[in-house]
Amino acid sequence: MGGKASLAALGGVGFLRTHYRQIITAGITFIGGFYFFLEFILPAQIGEFKFGKYHDQISTGVMVVGAMAIGLGIINILRIHGSAILKTSRGWMNSLALLGGMFIMLAVAGSDLINSEKSVSSWKYLANLQTFPGKVLEDFQTKSIPAAERIEALGRFVGQTLDQIAANQGPLRRPSGADKAGVEFSVLNADLLQAGAHALLLAQEYRAAAPDLARIAALSRELSASLKSAASAAQKVATANYENAVVRRVQRLLENGFFFPLGAAMFSLLAFYIATAAYRSxxxxxxxxxxxxxxxxxxxxxxxxxxxxxxxxxxxxxxxxxxxxxxxxxxxxxxxxxxxxxxxxxxxxxxxxxxxxxxxxxxx
Amino acid sequence: MMEHATPAVIVLIVLFVAPVLYFIRQAKQGAEIFIRRIAGIDAIDDAVGRAVELGRPLSFTTGISGVGPVVYACLGVLRYIGRKAARYASHIFVPCSDARVMALADVTLQSAYRDERKFTNYNPAALRFLSDEQFAYASGYQGIIHRENVGAAFLFGSFAAESLILAEAGQQIGAIQVAATASPEQIPFFLTACDYTLIGEELFAAGAYLSRDPVQTGSLRGQDIAKCVIFFLCLFGIVVESVKTIYPAIVPFAISDLMVMSWREWAAKLHWLL
Known part of the structure; x- marks a missing residue:
């Protein structure tokens, strides 16, 4: 919401005449400052009202504006160094190296970010599902919501995950090498098979003419335990696959092999500069x-x-x-x-x- | 870290802000406010003039400052230097480490060129976004200063470990350099490597000094009064703590405790006193 509000405010102000733009900018500045001023001088909570509850939205708005400014920075770099390359001006090869480095870093960091997101989501689903059987049972008892279909859907999801693992694709594929992650991969397979079997039995029990609630509760607990164990193993498998991926290794090489040493080299110049500065002073x-x-x-x-x-x-x-x-x-x-x-x-x-x-x- | 103000802090804010607002009002009503000469700010004109005479470009950077009061103070100086550059048709470079600051510097320079009726001479390539990483920025800045053979370099803003790298870059090519920072740790580096250095609040005074805007000059006088308040508070603290050391029974409280007492604690203490 904070981000949308910031975008709307920026977009709206951009179309106004200068005079009105200045008035609106001054108004927004005043309101923003007034909020933080009140937040500072008043106690953290007055009755039911807490000032801090709007902080996340405001921070999101500020981040949106900051993110757009990064775009401005990239445009500036492209314009300055792109034109230097096109005109083959003095030092155009430096500009080429800069743009090349920027695009390689952008591509590698972008791919790494996508891989990271996929890796986390692959085990997060399983981790979130561990409370599902308990919730289904609770709904079945209190709201009489049909439970068999929900457990069958859970079983289908577990089956799909097993299919993906069998196809050796995605973040939960078999890790290369026979290390600890390989053991976790076997545990993940076994846990998912067990979870699928429990889901099948549980669905059958829910469909029975006279469901045995004690058995359903026991099966639900076992299903939850299988999913929890599977999520833990999946996290280790996904993390190992993510860390061993080519993109991740290239990212590490660029950062640890180029970026940090270059920064350290600049920092080391200080030692010599301090000596000359000390001589002068x-x-x-x-x-x-x-x-x-x-x-x-x-x-x-x-x-x-x-x-x-x-x-x-x-x-x-x-x-x-x-x-x-x-x-x-x-x-x-x-x-x-x-x-x-x-x-x-x-x-x-x-x-x-x-x-x-x-x-x-x-x-x- | 204090997240919410205590009553003592609110009193201090009022003591510091009230004179600023009062003298701004006085200045707006036409009161004459004296500003002492600041050699570093006077040197800005000399530096620009020398660079123009030599046919070498100017450079202005705000260091690694993010958007905030420091950058806002620097923009006033950038505008002044931008106007000079526009008037004398001199090239100016503004290397930036923060893209948001670059956007603000861009608008400021455009305004400066418009004010001089030289907007057609404005070159957007004057603004150079280098990197938001400290030493990548320092490296880029060094490159620009050396390649463009800058005649006058202005370093106004917040700096950290890269300050000496930036200042030495100008020193190596014989550029006249004026630095201003509110980061006390970097002042010794600028003092040794730059021709003129504005220390601490002089950075904030530069805008008032250059523009003679009544709001800024009034604010400057108010700041002096606020500093007098701090001086007397220090004096009060010394006296109270000295008396407390000699006669502990006379002063049954610690000043540091008064600063952090909540509204409820103050109410209880005042109730006890009454």
């Missing part, structure tokens, strides 16, 4: 630079616990004093100033007090 060109250098030397030497550079036993205490009594208060002052400025900016945004940098018109 420690050049004594003024009194302030001299004081800063002395403080830095004290902090660095005070950090050393032992060894040849551990020149004086008072240095660790001096280092601590410098950090706790000079550095920390200075940082806190910066935090205070930034927090107050952020609060003031938030109030101005919430109440749409200032002229937005996004609006058009001469102001200077």
């Amino acid at each position: 420690f050049r004594v060109r003024s009194l302030e630079a001299l004081i800063m250098m002395i403080a830095a030397v004290v902090v660095m030497l005070g950090q050393i616990p032992h060894g040849p550079l551990y020149v004086w036993d008072k240095l660790p205490a001096m280092r601590l004093w410098l950090l706790q009594n000079l550095s920390t208060p200075a940082f806190r002052a910066v935090y205070f100033g930034a927090a107050i400025a952020g609060l003031a900016m938030s109030v101005r945004m919430w109440l749409s007090l200032e002229r937005s940098p996004l609006s058009t018109g001469d102001d200077k």
Whole structure:
């Protein structure tokens, strides 16, 4: 609902004239801010009313807007680098590598996501069905709802699952290799066969002229137990198949073999940059630079616990004093100033007090 | 984490927000509000001028900021720099790590070019979405700065470990750099690698300084009063805690307890006092 509301609001506002658009944007901003303001200053619950119950819907709305923005990012990349390739501009091969990498990652990550969804749904059905026999019995006793057809439908579903397994297709196919997942596959087969047999017996019992409720209850429990065990085995089989799939392995290779090491390589550059930055900052060109250098030397030497550079036993205490009594208060002052400025900016945004940098018109 | 405000927090919010709203009203009514000179903001004009003279492009980034007050403050500066770029027909690049921020920066730049009646010169390719992954973004930024031989780089926003990588990229090609961040951990890196650095709240003051918009200047004065409130609260805390250490019987409460007391606890305490 939150997502639909966000889409409708965005779509509607887009067609309005600028003046009305600004009024509506300011109104939505105010209402949104007012909700969160009230949510913060009022207690969690007033009588029966709980503020937090709308959070999921609002979060969904925000996520929808964010998801559309990711589309904008991809369009921007395609436009910039696509045109560089078409015009064979300077560095067009870099653009080609970027777009190639992006499409490969999109394809692999998309396939992996679909496989993951299929894998989870394959055992979730079985897990959800384990309470079904009990529910059927309850309905049979309290509402006189015919039960035999429902149990037969359950039996047909179990049969279809067995057929899929026999065809060796889908997320519940036989895992490659004779490891633990292979054992779980055998357990899954046995549990499903048992569940099918129980379902057959249970349906027959429901169809009897004088159903024996004690036997029905016992059979229902056994059917539930078989389904529960089958769901547990199916989860292990599906997970093993998912993890061993080619797509998953390619995904792992791209992430662990390319993406993370490249990020780590960029991060490692910092070590060299810090050295050059330290050299620049420690050049004594003024009194302030001299004081800063002395403080830095004290902090660095005070950090050393032992060894040849551990020149004086008072240095660790001096280092601590410098950090706790000079550095920390200075940082806190910066935090205070930034927090107050952020609060003031938030109030101005919430109440749409200032002229937005996004609006058009001469102001200077 | 505090999810709902206690009475003490509500009082603090009122103490901080009331002067801001009051001085905004005063400024709108025409009161003169003095803003001290901030060298880093004055340097923006110099940096743009130097890049234009050298025929090198400009670059403006908001770092890894998501949509929020920090980005909103940065957009005011982007608009100012965008207008300068439009006026002097200079190229500007805006590398972004957040697609939503890119959309906002796009509209801001368009507005800047419209204001200068140079919208036909606006190039949508100025906006570059790089990556929302921190170091992929840093890598892309470095590439743009080096390839385009940027003359002036503006780093306004929230930054993390990538700050020095970005600042060193400009330093290596001799670009004049102005940085502004409210992330205190990154300030030392910018101080060493950039020509000018705006510290903490100066980032938020930049918009007011550049536009002289009464709402923003009034807000700035209100913020100063709010900081005075914080100063006196610190002083009060020091006095109370000192007295409590010497004469524990005189002060039978801890200030930290007052901050987290609920409405019910306050009612009980006031009832006891009365």
